[in-house]
Structure formats: structure tokens, C-alpha cells
Amino acid sequence: MAVVQPSTFHLRRRTPGSFVLVPCPRIGRSLRCQGQLEAAAATILSACPAVVSIQEQPCSIWYAWRETAQGPQIRLLRERPATPRQKTGDERCSYIVPDFLVEMGDGYKRLVEVKPSRKLDRPLVQRKLSVARAYAAQHGWSFHIVTERVLFDGSLLTNARLLGRYRQVEVSEELLDRAIGLVDSAPATLAHLSRQLQPWAAGQMVRTALFQLLAHERLDCDLCAAPLNDETVIHPGGTHPWNPFDSVWGPNGCSTDAPSESSSNWQPTGSSPAI
Numbered sequence: 088m089a090v091v092q093p094s095t096f097h098l099r100r101r102t103p104g105s106f107v108l109v110p111c112p113r114i115g116r117s118l119r120c121q122g123q124l125e126a127a128a129a130t131i132l133s134a135c136p137a138v139v140s141i142q143e144q145p146c147s148i149w150y151a152w153r154e155t156a157q158g159p160q161i162r163l164l165r166e167r168p169a170t171p172r173q174k175t176g177d178e179r180c181s182y183i184v185p186d187f188l189v190e191m192g193d194g195y196k197r198l199v200e201v202k203p204s205r206k207l208d209r210p211l212v213q214r215k216l217s218v219a220r221a222y223a224a225q226h227g228w229s230f231h232i233v234t235e236r237v238l239f240d241g242s243l244l245t246n247a248r249l250l251g252r253y254r255q256v257e258v259s260e261e262l263l264d265r266a267i268g269l270v271d272s273a274p275a276t277l278a279h280l281s282r283q284l285q286p287w288a289a290g291q292m293v294r295t296a297l298f299q300l301l302a303h304e305r306l307d308c309d310l311c312a313a314p315l316n317d318e319t320v321i322h323p324g325g326t327h328p329w330n331p332f333d334s335v336w337g338p339n340g341c342s343t344d345a346p347s348e349s350s351s352n353w354q355p356t357g358s359s360p361a362i
Contacts, residue, residue, distance in 0.1 A: 109133060110251065111141060118143045125186055127238045128201045134247040136304050137192050137330040145188035150218045153178040159214045163221055183215045185222075197231055197332060198223040204234040231336050243331060246310040250302040258296045262288050263305070266296055270306055270323050278317035297321065 107126035108117040111133040118133065118141060120126040125143075132141050149164040154177070168180050187199040200219055206212050216232060223230035238244055262284065269275065269283055277297060284293045298315075300306040307327035308319050311334060 110254070112254070113139065114141055124203065124235055124238065125201050127235075127244055128187065128199065128233050130247050130251065131238070131243055131331055132187065132189055132199075134250065134302075134310065135330060136307070136325075136328045137332075138189055139192050140190040142188045144184045144186065147182045147184055148218055148222045149180065149182040151178050151180045152214065159210075159217070161214065161217055161221065163218070163225065183218050185219050188228075191330075191332075196226070196228040198228050199231045199233060199336075201233050201238075204236050207232070207234070229332075231332065233336055237336060241311065242314040243311050246315050249315060250298055250310075253295055253298040254302045256295055256299055258292070258299050259288070262292070262296045263300060266293075266300055267305060267324075270321050274320050274322045276317060277315070277319045277321060280321060281317075300324075 107120045107123065109120055109126050109129040111118045111129070113133065118129040120129050120143060129141070129143070132138055147167070149167050150161055151164060152159045152161045154160075164180070167182070185198050186201045189197045189199060191197065198219060200216060202212065202216075207216075220230045265287060266280060266284060269280055275283075277294075280297060281290065281293045284296070287293075288296070297306070301308060301321070305324040307322040307324055308315070309327060309329050311329050311331065313319070
């Protein structure tokens, strides 16, 4: 059973938009997300077998900045200033709350910001992304900018949502064990497994059993490759992991939509407490 991790959602400012709960069994609770884009990212992260821990809005990152001819000059602060929003000369203070901090099975951490692509060229958004990127670099984390262009492109989100609907469906353990036994002998397509299992259950229940095993990672398939269908190849659990950070999400903020490092000059002088 997963250890329940407390939510840090309260760190975020109150901003307009709907709150969406995304079940995340690996942390023992639902992730509270602001809006559908964050919920889509959380759905993928919750389904990813390479992820062991997710925190939504994991910390407040305080920083000071001033405008220069070359763009905003940023320095990270060790702690919240005594007078938030203070202005000293031409320098001002503020903070950001990143969307997700993700820990992978190898212990590596990734800081994730989810943004609509139409907002990425705005000066305020570029400044905030530069702060998040600097903070991640200080802690030895990778930084990722995820937009709707990668969240809704391809089959990954659709597949993750589909499997999530089968997680709690009641299925006979005998049928589940038979399905696992068939795949243990050799990977097989979904259609082939369905035909082999039909003597023990009706066709729809067979499909339900296979999808539940995939949802619980007792069986594996590549959710990134194509929509789940009869030709999907099913593998034994734990043998065919997939990871969006290795492909569509890209490392270190290197999204096709991301502002470049040259969009600001940052001077880290400390950080918020480590996570």
C-alpha cells in the first residue's frame, strides 16, 4: 500500500479556474490540479511506471528581480523576505509555485511546469520559467515545460485515461491470474490474449481484466506508441516501462515551445528549503 503523501496545494495563490482531482494510487491520494492542462499532466504522471512520487505545487520559490536593458535580472532568495512584495530601489520581490515535483525510480527528480503554449512568449511567464529553471538547476533536477501541444498530441493521454477507468472494476482473481500466466510465457497481442481467455469469461470481461492488469502495472505495454487496440503487444509486468520524459516531454525545459535560456539573466544566491 502506498504511503499517503500530504498535499502542498495550499501554497499556491488563489487564482481563477477549476480544481480537478486526479487519482494517484502510487502516493495514496488524489492530486489536486488547477485546470484541465494540469490534470492531463497529472494523469500521465500517475500512470507512468517510472514515477514513484509526485507532489503538486511542491514549494514556494522566492526571488528578487530588476529590469535591465538585456531583460530581467533574477536572483533566488534563501527564504521569504520579511516584507513580501518589498521594493528596494529598482529591485522587487515575488515568488512562484511550480506545478509538479516528480521523483523517478532511480531517485532523480524533475520539476515540471504546465503552461498553455500561447502564454510562453509573455515577459511575466518567461521570468517565472527562468526562476523555476534556476531553482531546478541549483538542486540538480531537470526542468520540463509541458504544453497542450505535447499533452494532447499522440495516444499517451488517451491511453492513460482509458486504463484509469478500469482500475477499480471488480474482476475475478482467477481470470487475472490466467491472463498473467499467458503473458509470462511470451508477449502477445491484445486480440490473441482475448481469444485465449474467452473460454473462462465473456469478451468484454476479458478486455476489462486485461486493461485492469495494465492499469495496475501487473502487465505492461507501451502507452506512448499508439492507441490501445487489438494489435497492442502485452508484456509481463515490469518488463516494458515507458517514460514521457524520455520522449515527448523532453529534458531541461527543452520543449519546442520553451523560451530559451537567453530570455533572462539569473544569479542564484540561495534557495527555498530543499524538498
